[in-house]
Amino acid sequence: MENNKRKIGPIIGFLIMLWIFSIFVSFFYSSSDQTSSGNVAVIKVYGAITTIPSDSYFESGTAANNIIGLIEKASKDPSIKAIVLDINSGGGSPVASDEIGNKISSIQKPTVAWIRDIGASGAYWIASNTDQIIANRMSLVGSIGVTGSYIEFAELLNKYNLTYRRLVSGKYKDTGTPFRELEADEEELLMDLINELHGYFVEEVAKNRNLSVEFTSQIATGEVFSGKKSLDLGLIDQIGGINEVRAYLEDELNITVAYTVFEEQASLVDVLRNIINEQSFAIGQGIGSFLNKEQPLVKI
Amino acid sequence: MPKKLIKEKKLISNFANPYKRILAFFIDILILQFIVITPFRSFFNSLLPENGNFSSYYSFMQQNPVIVDNLISIFIAISSLMIIYFVYLEYKYGQTIGKMIMKLKIISIDKKELGIFQCMARNLFLMPVFPFILLWAIDPIYLFVKGQRLSEVISKTQTIEVTADGK
Numbered sequence: 001m002e003n004n005k006r007k008i009g010p011i012i013g014f015l016i017m018l019w020i021f022s023i024f025v026s027f028f029y030s031s032s033d034q035t036s037s038g039n040v041a042v043i044k045v046y047g048a049i050t051t052i053p054s055d056s057y058f059e060s061g062t063a064a065n066n067i068i069g070l071i072e073k074a075s076k077d078p079s080i081k082a083i084v085l086d087i088n089s090g091g092g093s094p095v096a097s098d099e100i101g102n103k104i105s106s107i108q109k110p111t112v113a114w115i116r117d118i119g120a121s122g123a124y125w126i127a128s129n130t131d132q133i134i135a136n137r138m139s140l141v142g143s144i145g146v147t148g149s150y151i152e153f154a155e156l157l158n159k160y161n162l163t164y165r166r167l168v169s170g171k172y173k174d175t176g177t178p179f180r181e182l183e184a185d186e187e188e189l190l191m192d193l194i195n196e197l198h199g200y201f202v203e204e205v206a207k208n209r210n211l212s213v214e215f216t217s218q219i220a221t222g223e224v225f226s227g228k229k230s231l232d233l234g235l236i237d238q239i240g241g242i243n244e245v246r247a248y249l250e251d252e253l254n255i256t257v258a259y260t261v262f263e264e265q266a267s268l269v270d271v272l273r274n275i276i277n278e279q280s281f282a283i284g285q286g287i288g289s290f291l292n293k294e295q296p297l298v299k300i
Numbered sequence: 301m302p303k304k305l306i307k308e309k310k311l312i313s314n315f316a317n318p319y320k321r322i323l324a325f326f327i328d329i330l331i332l333q334f335i336v337i338t339p340f341r342s343f344f345n346s347l348l349p350e351n352g353n354f355s356s357y358y359s360f361m362q363q364n365p366v367i368v369d370n371l372i373s374i375f376i377a378i379s380s381l382m383i384i385y386f387v388y389l390e391y392k393y394g395q396t397i398g399k400m401i402m403k404l405k406i407i408s409i410d411k412k413e414l415g416i417f418q419c420m421a422r423n424l425f426l427m428p429v430f431p432f433i434l435l436w437a438i439d440p441i442y443l444f445v446k447g448q449r450l451s452e453v454i455s456k457t458q459t460i461e462v463t464a465d466g467k
Contacts, residue, residue, distance in 0.1 A: 018336065025339075
């Protein structure tokens with residue numbers, strides 16, 4: 001009995017260490033790139049769509065480079081039978097949207113766009129390239145259009161007697177700079193560009209959704225539509241959510257769907273950088289708060 | 301059978317009851333369920349379809365051979381962790397927790413001290429790979445027929461009941 005009592009401590013210590021080691025091993029498997037779980041890849045398209053990733057701590061979005069890489073990885077993975085784009089984005093760069101859309105069109109596996117709160121502008125451009133678009137009845141869909149709007153500071157500079165010193169080699173070299181007024185011919189130039197991009201957008205949606213260019217042009221006012229209205233207009237295929245996505249894929253492919261999220265694996269450097277960014281921001285916030293501390297009007 | 305071994309076997313008079321051994325094993329598996337298997341649960345949940353039954357899991361496995369390979373790799377990892385449990389405790393104390401509760405212990409037939417390789421050899425049946433997987437069928441048959449698992453014959457060990465004086 002005494003013998004057993006002496007053993008308890010070391011045995012408990014051993015069990016705890018074994019448990020910790022098991023957690024470590026399971027974490028290794030969870031984070032390992034080699035373990036592909038599921039047969040339907042889910043790729044998130046969240047936030048602003050850009051061509052390259054942002055280094056800023058404050059900006060989070062979808063970079064075309066990353067999404068294209070993930071789509072490529074999913075298309076090459078033999079265990080992946082279909083790709084679902086989980087879309088919650090108001091759009092972004094037309095080039096990035098086109099690049100992602102072209103990538104989707106090029107792969108042989110079935111693709112589904114699952115629109116959450118919003119799938120507008122560039123995000124809708126991407127979605128239109130998929131085989132099936134499913135959105136909630138209250139999702140905001142569409143906004144087929146192009147914007148190049150910006151805030152002009154010319155009057156603010158004038159108010160404070162600041163001067164924008166213009167030094168350019170070509171007349172339109174600084175067209176669109178916010179520090180001076182936009183001239184009429186420059187505005188026409190920019191609008192031509194915007195209209196050209198708008199034309200590409202309309203053609204793309206018309207082609208992908210089997211709609212006429214005329215009809216698509218009519219609805220391409222930049223307006224966002226509800227999921228329900230989008231269905232009526234032919235911009236989406238089905239009202240629903242994740243279960244409807246599953247049902248569609250299981251019906252199309254005759255498989256049991258198991259989702260697996262494909263996302264960029266954060267490297268050790270990324271993790272450390274995020275920690276440092278977070279800590280730096282907190283320190284800055286603290287210093288700013290200290291410096292801006294309100295002083296009492298009367299001191300005793 | 302060599303005379304020396306027959307003589308040594310005659311000295312071992314308190315072979316453990318097979319049912320006690322099975323119970324001790326289940327107690328150990330229950331402990332390992334919490335220590336080793338539970339950390340992998342969320343990973344299994346992500347790997348396999350939700351709310352599946354045997355039939356849906358089977359058809360899912362057939363459709364996804366890559367996932368089957370990954371599962372085998374994970375099972376080998378889990379088995380290795382379980383082997384660590386058995387080997388360490390049997391080598392250090394001659395008993396696992398289940399055996400302590402059921403008052404059983406492991407002895408070496410031909411040596412005084414239980415060796416580490418003996419402990420490893422008697423627990424290799426936990427590896428879910430060929431040829432060790434054959435021991436899942438052979439060991440129980442040997443146990444009920446000869447009072448000793450084949451793994452124990454190979455490792456020259458035996459499970460006995462602890463007497464009242466703790467020996």
